[in-house]
Each structure stands twice: as structure tokens, then as C-alpha cells.
């Protein structure tokens with residue numbers, strides 16, 4: 243495994259095409275570095291992949307029967323293609339078990355078994371305007387996370403030692419003054435005299451080091467997509483949701499509108515927030531206000547309850563800017579006739595009338611239709627990372643994390659998801675190996691619905707999801 247990771251990391255850094263994936267599945271685009279396939283862990287034959295791509299029957303795809311151990315912890319997974327909104331399934335999924343080795347093992351960490359640690363990883367990528375960014379991220383994001391974590395292996399393993407402010411190539415700690423101190427973690431001593439109190443290093447917890455590593459990994463992934471988008475024929479972008487289990491804690495990193503919840507004894511604990519034009523209105527408006535040239539003389543950073551007519555100039559109208567959550571009146575000016583930077587409600591809300599999510603990877607070439615206005619400056623690749631400490635709670639056999647793309651959450655509520663999962667799991671024996679796959683399958687079935695009168699309908703006759711739907715169900719019992 244370590245050898246395999248070394249090769250993979252070398253490919254990541256050196257930009258060498260990983261050829262092993264290109265032959266799996268069907269629909270591969272010859273010549274592309276990351277050809278289109280379904281997730282590799284599904285091990286679909288070309289015939290199975292072709293059936294999975296049928297927009298009219300929309301068969302639910304699960305990992306092959308009898309292939310136990312394909313997913314970390316025996317997690318369940320299921321997916322279904324959209325009802326025709328895009329030619330391909332633009333969702334992607336990844337699962338990995340990654341061994342992180344220290345870049346510079348110290349004597350103390352070298353003495354420990356393996357001088358590194360393992361993290362478990364599950365991720366969903368919801369692509370838009372093409373499949374390339376989602377596929378590339380599904381192959382590489384865990385390697386970027388591994389690379390970032392390598393800097394802090396020694397620190398995480400020596401639990402009582404604060405991290406150095408910066409690392410030199412030979413792991414010497416460098417103080418704020420630039421003077422080098424001892425490299426050995428155990429030699430660190432806080433300054434004691436009155437003058438040096440101004441030089442005290444900020445105490446940074448191990449948890450925030452891991453969060454920073456994950457955040458920086460997302461940033462590096464986005465930079466790589468930007469750098470290689472032309473040579474690798476990568477169009478579009480993707481939302482990214484990653485669940486990482488590391489040293490007893492879950493780190494849930496979300497950039498976009500996919501979501502994760504934890505179900506514990508029937509209770510729902512949200513593990514992520516969605517990032518949409520509505521939820522990020524103030525951040526977007528602030529940027530537009532600070533850098534109006536990004537609005538291209540076409541958009542206004544202000545929000546109004548409706549579009550303003552030319553004849554309303556001089557009248558008073560409700561508005562709000564980046565600093566406001568409520569509404570107040572202002573006198574309408576010529577500039578207010580421009581199109582609002584954030585416009586629309588719910589799933590119809592858009593940034594610059596173009597995109598309905600505000601965080602994710604890729605989209606470096608996205609422009610407002612028929613203009614030269616770039617939208618990427620308003621999009622963030624930075625995930626929000628939430629932490630769940632497994633050691634603080636007892637978990638039963640039916641306690642799980644559910645990860646889903648918006649195809650799931652758009653049509654079923656958290657409560658409906660929790661009730662469905664609990665019902666499926668409680669009706670099976672705790673040692674039944676496929677019970678989490680059955681739960682994932684049931685959630686996809688519930689949100690897709692059944693074909694009725696030429697449309698997909700849920701059991702209560704509401705419209706089913708016409709989007710791609712991907713779901714992981716990750717068991718918690720026995721993993722602390």
C-alpha cells in the first residue's frame with residue numbers, strides 16, 4: 243500500500259498520467275488524461291456501464307455483489323444517472339484508505355510502528371458543465387490531502403508538543419524572528435522572560451492543523467485543475483464533499499451543495515452546510531463592492547426584492563448590501579438598474595445569472611453568457627471543515643453518516659433520510675454485510691422515485707429528482 247501511494251504521489255507531483263484507470267468502464271474519451279468512467283470501485287463491466295447510462299430506465303448501481311471489502315468499513319454506496327439533463331452522469335465518487343508517511347521521520351516517530359498513520363476517505367463530486375473536474379478531483383484530492391498531512395505526521399504523533407511556526411527542509415523550527423531553534427519536538431520550551439512574551443507562538447491545536455491541511459489540499463487541487471485544464475481537456479467544475487476519518491475524528495469538508503448528516507440513535511446531526519448564492523450572498527456582495535471591476539459594468543452588488551424599471555429612478559425601494567441581513571429603503575439611481583450579482587430564490591438563485599453554487603473546484607473558464615466577465619473570482623474552492631470526535635460518543639450498530647449529492651437532498655428531508663435508513667438497518671441483522679449498501683440503495687430509490695406517466699414520481703406523488711444522485715452510508719459502530 244505504501245509503495246502504491248508513493249507511486250501515486252509521484253504521479254500527482256510530477257504530472258504523470260495515471261494510466262491504470264483509463265480502461266475501466268465504458269464511454270472513455272480517447273486521448274483525455276482522465277477519461278469518463280463511473281467510479282472505479284464499482285468495477286463495472288462495459289456492458290454494466292452502458293446499462294447504467296440509460297436515462298430512460300435509470301437503473302440504480304451498487305458495488306458488485308460478493309465483492310466484500312471494496313469500501314472502507316463496509317460502507318454502502320449507490321448511484322443513479324439523471325433523467326436527461328446532461329448526457330453523462332456528472333457525479334463522481336471516491337473511496338480510499340491512505341497511509342501517510344512523515345516527510346522527515348524523527349527518532350521518536352521512527353521508533354513507532356510504521357512512523358505514519360492511516361486515514362479513511364469517502365468523497366462525492368457533483369460536476370457541472372462537464373465531467374472533467376469531478377473525475378480529476380475524484381482521482382487526486384485524497385493524494386493532495388496525503389501530501390499536506392505529511393508535514394504534520396510528527397506533530398500529530400507527539401501529542402503533547404506544540405507545532406513549530408514553520409518547517410525548514412530539515413524540520414528545524416523557525417521562530418517569528420527568523421532565528422532557528424532545535425528541530426527536535428521534545429526540546430520546545432515556552433519563552434519565560436518578560437520581553438519574549440511578545441514572541442510567544444500562538445497555540446494551535448492538532449485539530450486545526452488537520453483542518454488546515456485539508457483546506458490547503460482543496461486549494462492545491464483547484465490550482466492543479468487550473469494548470470492542467472487545457473492539456474487534460476477539463477471543462478466545467480464540481481462541488482466536493484469529503485469525509486476523512488483520522489486519529490479518532492471525522493473531518494467533513496464541504497465545498498458546494500452536497501451534504502452529510504450523522505444519524506445517532508435516530509437523532510440527526512448535520513455535518514455540513516450548503517454553499518449557494520443565497521447562503522453566501524454577503525460574501526459575494528462584499529467582493530463585488532470592494533472590486534467593482536469584477537462586475538463588468540453589467541451587475542450591481544446590491545440586492546433588491548425585484549428587478550427595477552427605468553421609470554422607478556428617483557423612487558424609494560427596499561434593498562440590502564453585504565453588511566445587512568434585513569432590508570431598508572434607498573432612492574433608486576441609474577446604477578441600480580444593473581442586474582443583481584445574486585438573483586433568484588432557492589434552487590433558482592444564481593451568481594451573475596449563471597451558476598447556482600458558490601464553492602467548488604474548477605470553473606476557471608466560466609464566464610457570463612455572451613460576455614467577457616469571469617465568474618471564478620466569486621467562487622471559492624475553500625471547504626468548510628466540521629469535526630466530529632468519535633471518542634466522545636457511544637455508537638450503535640445502526641448509527642451512520644449519510645453523504646449525498648443534491649440530487650438526494652433536493653427531494654427528501656433529513657428526517658425522511660434518517661427514518662428510511664433506520665428502518666432498513668433495523669430490519670437486518672447487524673452482521674449482514676450488505677445492509678449499508680441496501681440503505682444507500684433505498685435512499686437513491688426514494689429520491690429518484692418510480693417511472694409513472696412519463697415522469698419520475700415519489701411515493702407521495704411529488705416529483706422525483708431528475709438529477710444525478712450519489713449516496714454513501716458509512717457505519718460508525720466499532721470504529722473509534
Ligand code: MG
Pocket residue numbers: 368647648649709710
Ligand atoms: Mg447534482
